[in-house]
Amino acid sequence: MRKRIKAVAVCVGIALTAPASAQEELNFDAYREMLADGNPAELYEMEGEELWRTARGPKNATLEQCDLGLGAGVVAGAAAQLPRYFEDAGRVQDLETRLMYCMDTLQGIPSKEIIDGKFLQGERARLAALVAYVVTHSKGEKIAVDLSHxxxxxxxxxxxxxxxxxxxxxxxxxxxxxxxxxxxxxxxxxxxxxxxxxxxxxxxxxxxxxxxxxxxxxxxxxxxxxxxxxxxxxxxxxxxxxxxxxxxxxxxxxxxxxxxxxxxx
Missing domain, CATH: 1.10.760.10 (Cytochrome c-like domain)
Incomplete structure (x- = not known):
């Protein structure tokens, strides 16, 4: 897996540093297909699944009771129906803000820690891994946001x-x-x-x-x-x-x- 990721990165690096005239001749669709065949996002998905099931925070709880809109703990198809309005939060939430809400209410991890944090670091990085886990379970689903609300x-x-x-x-x-x-x-x-x-x-x-x-x-x-x-x-x-x-x-x-x-x- 690591060798494949490295090879893909080298290929893309060559493509992006080639002269403009050469870039025009490159088939970027083929590169995208090659990249998608071994998408490193899978590593984040695995991390996210572990975070979903691991008891953390001041309340020492998992996220397995987090309601993403289809019922407590239901992940399959949930991302395809977000953003949506949540009565308990009193606002429309996308996947990230909903997960942040669950981390706060279920685990006691303050939302402020994520809001004031930085991308790719700390709890915001863990939140991104959780996003990878959840969206993977909606891959291939049709987008279905309820605009009637x-x-x-x-x-x-x-x-x-x-x-x-x-x-x-x-x-x-x-x-x-x-x-x-x-x-x-x-x-x-x-x-x-x-x-x-x-x-x-x-x-x-x-x-x-x-x-x-x-x-x-x-x-x-x-x-x-x-x-x-x-x-x-x-x-x-x-x-x-x-x-x-x-x-x-x-x-x-x-x-x-x-x-x-x-x-x-």
Whole structure:
């Protein structure tokens, strides 16, 4: 497994450092297929499953009673129906904020520790592994966010407004990069989020393992980095603006199969 990951990383590194003219000739679809065949996200999934079943925190409890929307402890198919409104939390939550809620209420691990933390470190890194575990059990499921709930509909509309809202010193919006077909940045094809298929592609391929940095990124991490690249104020982890954008993408991609977890360059 380690040899395969190393080989894949070398191949991708060669592709990304090749001259522009050579890059045009490379078949990046073939590279993506090769990467997906041995997706290192599986390692995070295994870690997440162990974390799900391990008693931790001040309450020395597991997450096996965490309700992701389909009943206590039900993981299969849950990610495909998130974000959703949760009565106990009194808000619309995506997968990460729901897991954070369960870690707080069931295990006593303060949400503030995750919100104030850093990506890839501490409890936020453990949360990412839990995300990998949960989404794997919705791979191949059709995205099915319930937009009939007034709170979810409200969040969807906020996400749509945010998608088109220009901000930052570069006067960019999400739509600046994700509202046309055929756009790309280097080897990365940019999905057209304004279409149902593009929204499903963007939503249903994150979280993902990033070969170029040997890191596993959740959707919260991906969207946070989009704000950073726009030179805009970076959103607080778990804030409504991220959940709204997630709800917009997921809701627009309803009915299309998710491919979690993804693998990126």
């Amino acid at each position: 007034p709170k979810v509909k409200e969040m969807y509309e906020l996400g749509e407004r945010t998608f088109y809202y220009r901000l930052g010193v570069m006067d960019f919006s999400c739509a600046s990069c994700h509202s046309q077909d055929g756009k790309r940045i280097r080897a990365t094809q940019l999905p057209n989020i304004t279409t149902r298929e593009g929204a499903a592609e963007g939503w249903g391929s994150w979280p993902a393992y990033r070969v170029s940095s040997s890191q596993f990124w959740t959707m919260q991490h991906r969207l946070w980095d989009c704000f950073r690249q726009q030179r805009a104020a970076e959103p607080i982890f778990g804030s409504d603006v991220i959940i709204a954008l997630s709800t917009f993408m997921a809701g627009k991609g309803n009915g299309i199969e998710a491919k979690w977890p993804g693998v990126k360059r």
